[in-house]
Each structure stands twice: as C-alpha cells, then as structure tokens.
Amino acid sequence: MTALFTEPFLVSLLFGAVTAGLPLLLAGLGEQISEKAGVLNIGLEGMMLVGAYTGFLATYRTGSFWLGFLAGGAGGMAAALIVLFLCIRKGLNQIVIGIAVTVGAEGLTSLLHFVQFSRTYPRLPAAPALALPLLSRIPVLGKGLFSHNALVYLSVILVGALTWMFRSTYLGLSLEAAGNKPAALDAAGVDVIRTRSFAVLCTGFLAGLGGAYMANVGAGLFVPFITGGAGVIGIVLAMLARGRPLWVLIGAALFGASLAMTTALQVAGIDIPTDVVQMLPFAVVMLVLVIFARNSMLPPALGSPYVRGER
C-alpha cells in the first residue's frame, strides 16, 4: 500500500483528476445554464463530440491551442443550433432531438475522422501549461493542481462568474424565470424564446470547449466516440447540482478523481479492474439520492416548449 502515497502517484492522481474533470465541469456548467432556462439538453454529448472534432481540426491545422478552443466552442454552438431551431423555436420534443444530435454527432465525426485521419492518426504536441507563480511550487499540490493549461484556471473563474450571474444579474433572473414560469417572463416583456436560445448557445459553446479540451489537451488526438459518456455525466452533474455552479465543480472533481484513479492505480501496479473504481462515483450519487431522496427541484417548465398564450 505504500506505493499509493509516493509523490509521483499523488501528483499523477491530482493532475489526472483535473484533466479528466475539466470537460465534465464545462459540460456540466453549460447544461446547467440550459436547465435553468427550462431546456433539457440531452444532446450535450453530441455538442462535446462536435467540439472535440472541430477543436482538434483547428489546432492540428493552425498549431494554435487557443484557436482550437475557440473552434471547439463554435462547433458545439453549431450543434446547439439544431436544438435552438427545432426545440426552442418549433417546440419539438427535446429528448428526441437531443438523442438525434448525439447520434448524428457520433456518426458524422467518426465519418469525417475516417476520411481524414484514419490512416495517419495524427497527434498534437503537448499543450502549453501555465504554472501559477508561487502556488505551483507547493510540493505535490503545485504539480498536480497549479501547472495546467490556462483554460483550467479560466474555468474555475467561470464557476464564480456564473454563480454571481445567476444570483445577482438581470440575465440570471431572466434565465431562471424562463425555466420556472416562462409566461411571467413573457409578461414582464422579456422574450422567452430569445432567452432560451441564448442559454442553449452558451451550453453549446461550453460543451464544445470541454470537448476540445478533452481532445487537444487530455488526449492529444481525436478518435471516434472520444467523449465516451462525458456528456451524460455532465447532464447528471447539472441535475444533481440544482442550479448551483459550485456543486458542478465539486461533482466534476469527484468524477474526475475516480477516472484518474483508474489510471493512477495501474501506474502504481495495483491490479483491480478499472470498472470497480469507475462505479464508485455513480454508486455514491445513487446512495445520496436514496438517503436524501426528495424532489430534485428541477425547474417546473423543464423540457416543455413555450408557446405564447398556451397553458
């Protein structure tokens, strides 16, 4: 057991937890914005996948990681446009369209990958890391938590910014009203459709950004189905967080740690199936739900389209 507490093990565990958790954080935050506004984005996985592909493509072609992140966000937004048009404007079933977005993104990105990269499987160079001054010199923690790509720190700042936005800005209140009582928002003179559209585009951007981070920084390459259920975990995180960004961060850290644990244990030479560790966060969450079971406090209008004048 002593192998578990060596410095390299702990550093790789922490570092891996952040790398694995960041896409979950971004996707979860994105989903949270949509859910606040009353849109259930089952297509989150698809948005991440499109972002992973476009992000990788941009970085591979230009060599710039920041352009890759931007392209990833744009790709996610492009996928979100389908939800925007069909579900928010036309009021079609959000779950069916969400599944279509995910399945379509899986197929399309795999197909494009096959045509472009299936013979070469190109890899990106290691992404630039920004070691925070002073903090990065703390033993173990410094290398594990404070020597990451700059996007990691920006995302943590985003958690604070979203908390503030939800709580004390006009926009945050509008989003909340769009999910709780869209008719009231409409009566107050704010366009519900526009508010929800904005929310979905934000979701697309953040999910795509998370996907791009996953491909460019986490893996250094794009392979079909690279997101592997991260979008689904993002949905779960957003629903469990009940509208609080900080809880998404905590959840993403928990899930990230257990994902990192599987690789870290293998590095340490401990032979238990990775599946055991992967079950842990889900088991914990289910247990919490059973013990503290009560209404999950989701916005009442979640998943239903808004049609003016209809009750």
Next chain:
Amino acid sequence: MTMEGEAREGLAATLLRVLIPVVLALIVGGLLLLALGKDPIGYYGYVLQRSLLRWGGVQETLTRMAPLLLIAAGLMVAFRAGIWNLGGDGQFLLAAVASAALAPALAPVLPRGANLVVCMIVGSLVGALWSLLPALLKARYGVNEIITTLMMSFLGTSLANVMIKLVLRDPDTTVPQTRSLAVDDRLPRLFGTTIHCGLVLAILAVILVHLMMTRTAFGLKLQVLGANRAAAVHAGFRVQRLTVASFALSAGLIGLGGAVEVLGVWGTVRADWNPALGLLVVPLVFLARFNGYAVIGFTLFFSALIVGGESAARRVGVPQHYVLVLVALLLLFLALVEYLDQSRRKLKVA
C-alpha cells in the same frame, strides 16, 4: 410527438408521413457520402443486396432483430407511461451476464427447454431489478428518472464487467468471458435456418405489448399516466404502483432482450462487450409513434442497415458509423415533417 388522431387518418397519409423522412434522410445522407468522395448509389445498393437480397443476409438481419425488438417493446411500455427509461444498456447487459452465467451451470441438470426458460426468466428479473431503484425514487419522491436510469446504466455496465472479470470468469480462456454455452444447448433454430426462435418471442412480445397498451384497462391507465400524471392521480389510479409496474415491465423486456441475444447467438458474454442498443432503439420507437406493428417494420429496416453497414465498412470503405448519421437524419426529418403537418392542421382549424 402526438399520437392522437392516428387511427382516423388514412393509411396512405400515414405511410407518406413515414416515407418522406426516410427518403429525405437517404438523399441527404447520400449527398454527404458524395461530398466525402464515396458513391452513394453503390453504397445503398450494396447494403440492400447484402442484407435483404441474399438468403444469408436475410437470416442475419432477422437474427439481429430479436434484441432490438425486445428493447423496443420495453421502451414502448415506458414511453407510453411517460417514463424515460434511458438505462436500457445496463439492464440489457446485466441480464445478458446473468443468463450467460446461469445457462452453462444449469445445462447438466435441467433439460434444454427448461434451462432456457429459466434463464430467460432470470434475465428479465435481473433487468427489472436494475430498474427498481429509479422506479421507487420516481414513484415516491419524484426524482427525475432520466438521471437515475442513466446512472444505473453506467453502474450496470461496469458491474457486468466486474462480475465477468472477478467472479464468473471462465478459467480456460485468455480473454475474460463467461463459460460458453454449448451450441446444442442454445435457443433452437427455426426450420434449418440460422435464425433462433428468440425472434418469434420478440415479435410476439411487441404485438402483445401493443395490444396491452391499446386494448386493456392496464394499458389505458399507463397511457393516462403518461399523458397527464395529475389526471391519473385525480382519477384515483394508484400512480406509485403503476409507475413501478411500468418500470419493471419495461426493464424486464429489455433484460429479456439481453438474455435472448446471449442464449440465441453468443452463448457467452465477453468483458467490455456492450452493444449499446438502448439509445439507438429510442428513435425507432418514436418513428413508429409507439405502434407495435410499425416498430416491427422499422426494426427490420434498421437491422438491415446495421448488417449491411457493417459489411460495407469492409467492402465499400464507408465506416459503419454512417448508419448513425442516417438515424439522426431520419429523426430530424421525421420531427420536421411532423411539425409541418401539425401547423398545417392548425391552419385548417383556424
């Protein structure tokens, strides 16, 4: 996605509304292939020829239908009752593992028929059991079943692997898998074909579910529950019981699908095997508007696409993931056609 007024419409109109999205999806998908430098006509021709015009292909297509149909039957129950059972993969896999572990163990003791029946029942029970927690949480506390079923699905997939790797592993194989069921002990095949009799069971299940949902009091109650939960409470239905029952029935049918696939085709479950059919069948059920007969038709179409698409990946150089693009396009066009149809009808009323 409304179901009302289906019966009153002519068959021709319904057919048209289904055929238009299919044709549009094939055309747009074909344009995509063209853009990628592939020959769409050649591809579609190959898929059709491979999966439906050759006897071997037909048998493969029909065999593939069995688990798809049982999953579809399970989803029909849940969706009509307004329950989003998105945890099909976990239910399917755990049932598959349970029956794969049980069948070779019971084979020396029980006669073939009894063994298969027992294993299928156990498979369904395991599937149903895996939905119990989401069902109770939903029934008692209204906890959203989308998250709980998805989480249980992740848990179930991992648990299936853990069971295979640690507990049920066949010591004689290098790849972790359960002990293999002898071919003679598997589900009997139909009339000298390679199709096992699970297909008959699956078709019967879909038809029975369809009749149950449309012709029985229980089915009607589930439909009321799905259409308007408050109305169901108001009408004095035991909503909690109905919720748990429809969860159990749904997951039980999906579990039966897992058992049938193992007992009919593979005879064993390998670690990390996950066909992930749960979400892929969702669109079919919606395309069919929860109508059992239409589900059978769409499943045939989809099964042919999978069989042909897999083979085309090797022969024509179009990866089988293209089938996913087609499914997505189909869903989008279906939704659009439905929307246009509705707004046209609204105009008429106004």
